[in-house]
Amino acid sequence: MNKKTMAALAVLWLWGGAMSAAFGEGLVSERGNLALDEEAPAAEAKQYAKDGDVIPRDYVQQPPLIPHKTEGYIISTKSNKCLSCHSWANAKASLATKISQTHFEDRDKNVLANVSARRYFCTQCHVPQVNAPPLVENTFKPITAISGQ
Amino acid sequence: MSDTGNQGGLIVRIWRALRRPSVSLSLGTLLVGGFIAGIVFWGGFNTAMEATNQESFCISCHEMEENVYQEYKNTVHYSNRTGVRATCPDCHVPKEWTHKMVRKIQASNELYHKALGSIDTPEKFEAKRLELAKHVWASMKRTDSRECRNCHDYESMDFSFQGRRAVAQHSEGLTHGKTCIDCHKGIAHSLPAMYDVDPTSVVGNQGKTSADQPSESPPPEAATPAK
Numbered sequence: 001m002n003k004k005t006m007a008a009l010a011v012l013w014l015w016g017g018a019m020s021a022a023f024g025e026g027l028v029s030e031r032g033n034l035a036l037d038e039e040a041p042a043a044e045a046k047q048y049a050k051d052g053d054v055i056p057r058d059y060v061q062q063p064p065l066i067p068h069k070t071e072g073y074i075i076s077t078k079s080n081k082c083l084s085c086h087s088w089a090n091a092k093a094s095l096a097t098k099i100s101q102t103h104f105e106d107r108d109k110n111v112l113a114n115v116s117a118r119r120y121f122c123t124q125c126h127v128p129q130v131n132a133p134p135l136v137e138n139t140f141k142p143i144t145a146i147s148g149q
Numbered sequence: 150m151s152d153t154g155n156q157g158g159l160i161v162r163i164w165r166a167l168r169r170p171s172v173s174l175s176l177g178t179l180l181v182g183g184f185i186a187g188i189v190f191w192g193g194f195n196t197a198m199e200a201t202n203q204e205s206f207c208i209s210c211h212e213m214e215e216n217v218y219q220e221y222k223n224t225v226h227y228s229n230r231t232g233v234r235a236t237c238p239d240c241h242v243p244k245e246w247t248h249k250m251v252r253k254i255q256a257s258n259e260l261y262h263k264a265l266g267s268i269d270t271p272e273k274f275e276a277k278r279l280e281l282a283k284h285v286w287a288s289m290k291r292t293d294s295r296e297c298r299n300c301h302d303y304e305s306m307d308f309s310f311q312g313r314r315a316v317a318q319h320s321e322g323l324t325h326g327k328t329c330i331d332c333h334k335g336i337a338h339s340l341p342a343m344y345d346v347d348p349t350s351v352v353g354n355q356g357k358t359s360a361d362q363p364s365e366s367p368p369p370e371a372a373t374p375a376k
Contacts, residue, residue, distance in 0.1 A: 051312035068314060072225060078342040079335065080350050087349035095317055120352040 046130035054097075055129070058142045063125035064097070070128045075121055082122045083115065198253065204236040210263060213237075216274045220338045240296045240337065241285075248295075279341035286330055294329035301329065 031040045048069040055065040073081035083099070084090060091098035103119035104112050141147070157165075171179060200206060208214035218237075221227050226235040243249045268274040268281075289296070303323060308316045322332065334340060343351050 051314050068312065072336070074335070074340070076339075077352060079340040080352070081335075083350035084347060087347075089349040090347070095314075114349065115352060117352050 046132050049129045049131065056142075057146060058140065060143075060146065066126050066128040068128065070123070075123065080120065080122070086122075087115070198249075201253070201256075202238045202242055204238070207237040212263070212268050212274065216268075216271060217338050224337050226337050235300065235337075239299065243292075243295060244299055248292075278339075279345060282334075282338075282341050286334060289330035290328060297329040297333075 034040055048071065049067070051068040053067060055067050057064060070082075075081065085094035085096040086099050088098045090096070099115065099119075103115050105119075106112060106116050107118060208218045221237075226240075242252055262268065266273075268277055306319070308319060311319065318332065334346075
């Protein structure tokens with residue numbers, strides 16, 4: 001065994017020890033400290049926020065958040081419940097925000113006659129809000145251009 | 150006309166027997182017998198009709214059980230916080246007797262198509278979904294969503310407990326002659342492809358996708374396919 005192999009093995013051993021110390025104690029998996037055949041009780045279902053005002057954006061490119069419940073709203077290739085209010089044709093009658101014109105472009109910037117397939121599945125970017133506390137602390141603050149401060 | 154009785158066909162003889170006054174039975178016997186027979190026949194009729202007015206009857210056909218019933222099981226009318234359910238006949242069969250009779254007679258057409266096998270595979274059902282849905286929408290529109298209103302009574306609906314989108318839509322829509330089904334389509338079953346109904350709420354601009362109905366070829370479009 002040459003010196004290089006010895007050194008590599010030593011590094012590997014130290015790293016392995018450090019990792020097992022990090023993961024072995026103090027950390028609990030999302031399932032809790034349960035054996036493989038045990039099942040954790042279901043997490044409490046989060047309540048969607050009631051219909052509210054438009055939620056301010058935190059950065060310029062942020063997809064607007066959904067300020068209302070969307071339970072039971074189906075988006076499939078046959079129909080899109082969101083667009084039944086938010087399409088340009090329906091937005092005025094339903095007092096809804098209409099989708100951005102960027103949603104009519106395909107990836108080559110061709111403008112289409114109807115909403116583009118890549119922008120069709122609303123909840124890929126736009127999400128409703130629940131009463132969940134943030135998972136981690138966050139000190140992010142919007143820039144002056146958005147917050148005005 | 151002779152009264153020999155043995156002449157003529159069976160129907161004629163029965164008719165003659167019915168027209169002749171009873172000679173051996175008392176009027177009381179006839180009245181009580183007729184009364185009891187009436188109860189039995191009417192009760193039997195009603196029992197048979199109510200038996201066809203149960204969810205278990207509706208989903209005894211695989212056409213209903215495998216398609217619309219499975220979709221409905223994911224909706225609020227099947228599973229919800231308080232456990233109050235609307236079963237198939239609550240929405241699809243009128244409560245009032247005359248309307249119920251009319252609907253039950255119309256249902257013979259459904260038996261005919263059951264025999265024909267018009268929708269006996271999921272593919273056939275899907276191909277007809279728009280047509281079938283339009284029938285239901287049209288009848289709900291015609292009756293001012295009568296079956297919805299058996300539970301969702303407009304008079305008892307307190308807007309102040311509704312979300313503000315609902316308040317805005319209900320006070321605008323319902324006071325201007327709109328009815329439940331105008332907005333609340335697809336709340337209990339999957340929607341058909343909505344190109345015909347609201348093309349702006351479906352992806353693509355060809356009216357129909359190739360996967361949708363292979364038998365109908367969509368009109369050629371100059372625009373780039375939205376894929």
